[in-house]
Amino acid sequence: MDSGSVLQRGVRVPLSGHFRGTRAGPTVRVGSVKPSASNADPAVRRSDDAHKVYPRQFDRDDFWSQIKRTVNGKPVSEEDIEMIVTQYADHLDLSSRDHLLDLGCGNAALAARTFDRIASYTGVDFSSYLLEIANEYFKPDASVTYIENDAASFVKDCPEPGAYDKLLCYGCMSYLSREELLGLIETLHDRFSNLERAFFGNIPNTSKAPEFFARRDVKDYDLDDPKSPIGVWWDPDELSDAASAFGFTAKVVHMPEQFYGATYRFDLLLKRSGDGGA
Numbered sequence: 001m002d003s004g005s006v007l008q009r010g011v012r013v014p015l016s017g018h019f020r021g022t023r024a025g026p027t028v029r030v031g032s033v034k035p036s037a038s039n040a041d042p043a044v045r046r047s048d049d050a051h052k053v054y055p056r057q058f059d060r061d062d063f064w065s066q067i068k069r070t071v072n073g074k075p076v077s078e079e080d081i082e083m084i085v086t087q088y089a090d091h092l093d094l095s096s097r098d099h100l101l102d103l104g105c106g107n108a109a110l111a112a113r114t115f116d117r118i119a120s121y122t123g124v125d126f127s128s129y130l131l132e133i134a135n136e137y138f139k140p141d142a143s144v145t146y147i148e149n150d151a152a153s154f155v156k157d158c159p160e161p162g163a164y165d166k167l168l169c170y171g172c173m174s175y176l177s178r179e180e181l182l183g184l185i186e187t188l189h190d191r192f193s194n195l196e197r198a199f200f201g202n203i204p205n206t207s208k209a210p211e212f213f214a215r216r217d218v219k220d221y222d223l224d225d226p227k228s229p230i231g232v233w234w235d236p237d238e239l240s241d242a243a244s245a246f247g248f249t250a251k252v253v254h255m256p257e258q259f260y261g262a263t264y265r266f267d268l269l270l271k272r273s274g275d276g277g278a
C-alpha cells in the first residue's frame, strides 16, 4: 500500500491515502479515506472487550473504575475529575441553549456534571453495559439521550447532524485508528454545520511516549494500535494541522500541571473558522 508516512520524533506514522503532511511543510489533503482491511467496518474491525466486557467486573456505581479513570487501580481524585470538567466546559463555552454531543460517553458520569449548564445532551458509545449504567444513574429527564453506536459510524450516518452545537470526545479518540479519527474530524466539519466547538480530551502525546514507557520498563510498544490499552498516540502539532486542513481553527491545550495525566496527554479544541479563532 502506498500509504505515505511521517517520522514524528522517531515514530513513523502512516497517513494512508487520506491526509499527508509534515509538521514542517504545508499540509495537503489527498482525497478521502481509503479503508483498509483493519478499519473498513468499525463493527468488526477489532475486539472491543476492553470497553464492553471489562467494566462489568466493577460495582454499578464504581463509575471511574468502569472507564479506567484510575491511578494504581484506584479511582482518581475528585479534584482531578473537577479539573477535567472545568477544562472541557470552559473551552466548549457551554451555554443553556447548547445541544452537546458526547462521543464515547462511557457511563456519562463525567458529562453529567454539566447537564445543568446545557439544553440537551446526546451520549454515544458502543458499550451497551456502560450505556445501561448511564441510563440508570445519569438520565434525569428526556433532554438526555443515549445511543449505542460506534463513534465514527454515528458521525458518518446520523440523520440530524445539524442538531448539535458543541461536541465532547473525552478519552475515546485514541481508540480510533488514525484514519478513523481524521475522517471523523473531516466529517464533523463537513456534515455538522452548526457545530461551533469540539473538544477532544486526554489524547496521548507521542513525544512523551518514550518517557512514559521507560518509567514502566516497557521497551516494546506500538503507538499506532487502537486496540492497545492506551490506544493511538498523536503528535499535537500534526493533529492540530490536520484539523486546520479540514477547515477548523485548532488549538492544542493542556491540563494544569497538578492533573494526574498532564505530563503525557494533551487536549485539542476546534472551532469553526470565523468563530473568533481558537
Ligand SMILES: C[S@@+](CC[C@H](N)C(=O)[O-])C[C@H]1O[C@@H](n2cnc3c(N)ncnc32)[C@H](O)[C@@H]1O
Binding pocket: 051, 052, 067, 068, 103, 104, 105, 106, 107, 108, 109, 110, 111, 124, 125, 126, 127, 130, 149, 150, 151, 152, 169, 170, 171, 172, 175, 176
Ligand atoms: C476512557 S472511556 C471515557 C468515557 C467518557 N468519555 C469519560 O471521559 O468519562 C472511553 C470510552 O470510549 C468508548 N469507545 C471506545 N471506542 C469507541 C468507538 N469506536 N465508538 C464508540 N465508543 C467507543 C468506550 O466504550 C469507553 O466508554
